[in-house]
Amino acid sequence: MLHLVRHAEPPSQWSDADLVAGLRRGDLRAQRIAWDRFAPTVYRLAHRALGSTEDARDATQDVLLCVFAKAAKIDKPESLKAFVTSVMVRTLKYELRRRRMRRWLVLSDTGQMPEPATLEPDYASRQMLRRFYAILDTLSAPARLVFVLRHIEGLTLEEVAETMDLSLATVKRRLSAAVERISAAIERDPDLARGMGRLGGDHG
Amino acid sequence: MADLPKEDVPIGSRLVALTRAARESFSPMTEVQQDEAFEAAVARLSEQRRRAKRWPVRSLAVAAVTLLVVGALARPYFARPKPLELSVEGAEMQKDGFVRASPEARPSLRFSDGTRVGLAGVASVRVRSVDVHGAHLAVENGEIRAEVVHAPLAAWVFDAGPFVVDVKGTTFSLVWDSVDARLVVRLETGLLAIHTPFTPEPISLRSGERLVATSIDQRVVVSALSSPDVEGQATDDRSQAVSPPSPPAPIDSSGTSAPAVKPAPRSGWAERFASGDFRSIVDDADQQGLDAVLAQRSLDDLALLADAARYTGQTAVARRALLSQRERFGRSARAVDAAFMLGRLQESIDPDGAARWYDQYLEEAPRGTYAADALGRKMMLVERLRGTAAARPIADQYLKKYPRGPHAKSAQTILSSGSPSP
Numbered sequence: 116m117l118h119l120v121r122h123a124e125p126p127s128q129w130s131d132a133d134l135v136a137g138l139r140r141g142d143l144r145a146q147r148i149a150w151d152r153f154a155p156t157v158y159r160l161a162h163r164a165l166g167s168t169e170d171a172r173d174a175t176q177d178v179l180l181c182v183f184a185k186a187a188k189i190d191k192p193e194s195l196k197a198f199v200t201s202v203m204v205r206t207l208k209y210e211l212r213r214r215r216m217r218r219w220l221v222l223s224d225t226g227q228m229p230e231p232a233t234l235e236p237d238y239a240s241r242q243m244l245r246r247f248y249a250i251l252d253t254l255s256a257p258a259r260l261v262f263v264l265r266h267i268e269g270l271t272l273e274e275v276a277e278t279m280d281l282s283l284a285t286v287k288r289r290l291s292a293a294v295e296r297i298s299a300a301i302e303r304d305p306d307l308a309r310g311m312g313r314l315g316g317d318h319g
Numbered sequence: 320m321a322d323l324p325k326e327d328v329p330i331g332s333r334l335v336a337l338t339r340a341a342r343e344s345f346s347p348m349t350e351v352q353q354d355e356a357f358e359a360a361v362a363r364l365s366e367q368r369r370r371a372k373r374w375p376v377r378s379l380a381v382a383a384v385t386l387l388v389v390g391a392l393a394r395p396y397f398a399r400p401k402p403l404e405l406s407v408e409g410a411e412m413q414k415d416g417f418v419r420a421s422p423e424a425r426p427s428l429r430f431s432d433g434t435r436v437g438l439a440g441v442a443s444v445r446v447r448s449v450d451v452h453g454a455h456l457a458v459e460n461g462e463i464r465a466e467v468v469h470a471p472l473a474a475w476v477f478d479a480g481p482f483v484v485d486v487k488g489t490t491f492s493l494v495w496d497s498v499d500a501r502l503v504v505r506l507e508t509g510l511l512a513i514h515t516p517f518t519p520e521p522i523s524l525r526s527g528e529r530l531v532a533t534s535i536d537q538r539v540v541v542s543a544l545s546s547p548d549v550e551g552q553a554t555d556d557r558s559q560a561v562s563p564p565s566p567p568a569p570i571d572s573s574g575t576s577a578p579a580v581k582p583a584p585r586s587g588w589a590e591r592f593a594s595g596d597f598r599s600i601v602d603d604a605d606q607q608g609l610d611a612v613l614a615q616r617s618l619d620d621l622a623l624l625a626d627a628a629r630y631t632g633q634t635a636v637a638r639r640a641l642l643s644q645r646e647r648f649g650r651s652a653r654a655v656d657a658a659f660m661l662g663r664l665q666e667s668i669d670p671d672g673a674a675r676w677y678d679q680y681l682e683e684a685p686r687g688t689y690a691a692d693a694l695g696r697k698m699m700l701v702e703r704l705r706g707t708a709a710a711r712p713i714a715d716q717y718l719k720k721y722p723r724g725p726h727a728k729s730a731q732t733i734l735s736s737g738s739p740s741p
Contacts, residue, residue, distance in 0.1 A: 150357045176360045247337045266338045
């Protein structure tokens with residue numbers, strides 16, 4: 116039976132080896148289980164890195180489709196998660212670079228990107244986050260990802276290094292530069308400074 | 320070497336607050352959004368594959384034209400490859416290409432690549448053509464045994480009445496009874512593709528398999544060579560070799576025992592579905608006439624068509640295929656599942672109708688694969704249509720039955736929202 120079955124089998128019952136074998140065959144059930152297993156994490160990180168619900172959904176789809184298409188390249192089943200992570204990092208870097216390119220080529224009247232469709236409940240918070248992500252937009256893709264993984268996603272430095280496939284020293288260097296740059300930009304932004312009270316950060 | 324910070328650079332409270340806000344702004348996808356995103360991804364994958372299939376055709380066309388031009392220019396400088404040489408042993412080849420066996424002589428055709436075709440009994444074979452990569456032989460009657468040497472571009476064709484056997488490199492025997500219009504192919508090694516006038520796609524025969532095809536009643540039987548019973552049917556008792564009419568055999572996705580009988584015609588939809596080529600299934604149904612397909616195709620094919628139509632966004636076709644499953648196949652497991660699928664299809668256009676389909680499914684399969692999802696979706700629909708108070712009993716029922724189910728969080732929200740304060 117080739118129906119796309121949701122929750123037909125608990126994902127935990129599929130080992131990574133089963134999943135990789137199924138993905139190599141193009142088995143839809145395996146794709147569904149891989150989706151359920153990895154998409155939430157990919158979506159969360161994409162959302163935090165990109166600051167936009169729509170872009171995060173697109174990126175999630177790109178990442179999982181790439182995993183489905185390139186499953187044959189997974190050497191060892193136990194490296195499935197690492198493979199997904201590497202595809203995710205590559206996709207996010209690509210998306211961030213594409214955005215920067217787009218900013219240079221097609222600036223809006225205000226010189227800013229359209230407002231991301233984030234899900235915050237109130238307008239003031241949304242404005243703060245919008246300005247925050249505008250600052251993040253000035254970082255290079257790797258620097259931004261290092262910052263997001265460490266300070267928004269909450270990974271340890273070692274985990275960031277592993278995820279980004281960088282040395283610990285490079286992660287520290289990039290993180291230091293990113294924090295310095297973001298902090299300076301926040302200080303220079305009077306609107307952001309004024310609005311910080313709402314977010315509980317008015318005494319920094 | 321530059322000094323490296325030993326630990327994280329401490330971040331100011333403003334940045335801490337902003338990163339916290341960014342963290343808290345995130346809402347995970349709901350179950351419904353997850354489903355929709357996955358289905359959109361599957362549809363996109365299908366479209367990518369469809370385009371990828373076109374690309375080689377275009378590339379090949381360009382390459383073919385290029386080769387033709389280059390070939391024409393280079394022709395004077397290169398000798399043309401020579402066709403295979405053929406010698407006939409044990410008989411003489413007549414002017415019209417016929418080679419005939421007799422009780423006294425069992426001739427064989429020997430080709431310069433090492434391929435050998437032996438004639439048995441009173442077999443008669445006509446050599447239609449011989450080229451660089453193989454030959455085209457017509458078995459007029461009787462039995463032959465062929466040992467075809469495998470080569471990368473090898474292309475051998477054996478005609479037997481209306482049947483055509485494509486060969487790359489195999490050892491097989493072929494019996495063509497021109498009186499009864501009956502073909503028997505026994506494959507010892509390799510792989511064969513056998514084209515018949517009554518199957519839309521060639522039938523693949525694998526090592527150790529036998530095919531018996533009769534053109535008068537348009538039946539094809541494939542069985543294992545090691546199976547003595549079927550051997551008897553296929554060779555000795557022709558009246559039993561004909562299989563009774565039956566719908567196309569289900570494709571067993573688990574890969575377990577293949578059916579002994581491969582009925583004709585096979586749709587090939589299962590293979591296309593497995594490869595993600597959903598659009599071609601729907602196109603195929605359109606070309607054959609949707610009414611006829613819905614009225615005649617097997618339950619498996621209807622299920623494949625319904626899924627393929629759903630994934631390509633053709634909900635009207637999907638709906639008709641699902642309804643046909645229910646009408647024609649009563650309360651088979653798949654027809655029961657169709658009730659749930661019909662609910663899914665109708666959610667956006669007719670929520671009331673969708674809720675009724677979920678009720679129907681839950682009545683027919685209270686512990687079915689989709690039971691938790693059907694109850695959860697019904698709960699959400701009722702909340703949307705009639706408000707939280709009306710959805711509360713369903714939420715309560717849901718949490719009792721599926722406390723950790725996919726809609727448990729929504730059920731808890733329904734139960735907690737608007738409840739009277741103590």
